[in-house]
Amino acid sequence: MKSKVLSVLEDKIQLIKTGEEAIYLVGPIKLPVNLDGETVEFKWYSWVQSEDVVEDFQVVIDRLSSAQLADLQQSSVLVYGDFEYEENALIRMHSICHTGDIFGSKRCDCGFQLKQSMKMMVEHGCGALFYLANHEGRGIGLFSKAMAYILQENGYDTVEANHALGFADDSRDYREAIEVLKALRAKPVTLITNNPKKLEALREAGLSVSGRTPLWGDVSEYNERYLETKREKSGHIV
Numbered sequence: 001m002k003s004k005v006l007s008v009l010e011d012k013i014q015l016i017k018t019g020e021e022a023i024y025l026v027g028p029i030k031l032p033v034n035l036d037g038e039t040v041e042f043k044w045y046s047w048v049q050s051e052d053v054v055e056d057f058q059v060v061i062d063r064l065s066s067a068q069l070a071d072l073q074q075s076s077v078l079v080y081g082d083f084e085y086e087e088n089a090l091i092r093m094h095s096i097c098h099t100g101d102i103f104g105s106k107r108c109d110c111g112f113q114l115k116q117s118m119k120m121m122v123e124h125g126c127g128a129l130f131y132l133a134n135h136e137g138r139g140i141g142l143f144s145k146a147m148a149y150i151l152q153e154n155g156y157d158t159v160e161a162n163h164a165l166g167f168a169d170d171s172r173d174y175r176e177a178i179e180v181l182k183a184l185r186a187k188p189v190t191l192i193t194n195n196p197k198k199l200e201a202l203r204e205a206g207l208s209v210s211g212r213t214p215l216w217g218d219v220s221e222y223n224e225r226y227l228e229t230k231r232e233k234s235g236h237i238v
Helices: 002-012 057-067 098-102 110-124 142-152 158-164 175-184 196-204 224-232
Strands: 013-018 021-035 038-050 075-080 090-095 127-132 189-192 209-213
Touching: 002 013, 002 021, 002 057, 013 057, 013 175, 021 075, 021 110, 021 175, 038 110, 038 175, 075 110, 075 175, 090 110, 098 110, 098 142, 110 127, 127 175, 142 158, 158 224, 175 196, 189 196, 196 209
Parallel strands: 090 127, 090 189, 189 209
Antiparallel strands: 013 021, 021 038, 038 075, 075 127
């Protein structure tokens, strides 16, 4: 049985070595997505990081049942088109936002940016949306984000609330996602973002970034101050 499972999975598992550690990338998997009432087929990958390098994928599979991955968060990437070989490709590094992406909260613009970036990639013909775990609240986590929201309801802006709780304004790390991007594509990419820190992270890692596409929208009375703080304190490009 183990041999049969391995024969099905081994061609879908890729080992990415990062020094003495490893990233295991699994995919692509066909993922039909409902995008504004239209079914669009994406290719989906997920990955997990390991503190050691194991080249025997049977051992990797055997470890899954004891790894308790459901207690942790894993990131994934949604790919559209011929991402490896197409000359022009859009990418977005999207940080998980429980309230915005799942519940459709209007306190931020995350849910809008998630859906809009997917539409942009389909219209462009090629792209990859990296959905990044452990980035909630710019890296402070969901529980801390809830406390930050309470502070924001009492006059703090997003940066002040993070600082008041003992966090940096933005502690997100893009290194894992960048390694996965390198494994999926060697050609230049255009980054969908308003955040210069994301652009800087890619370029510092030696990636070829051909440009940046802005993504503003869904402005309302509920997120005006949030968006203003992004521009004035976090350096987001208008």
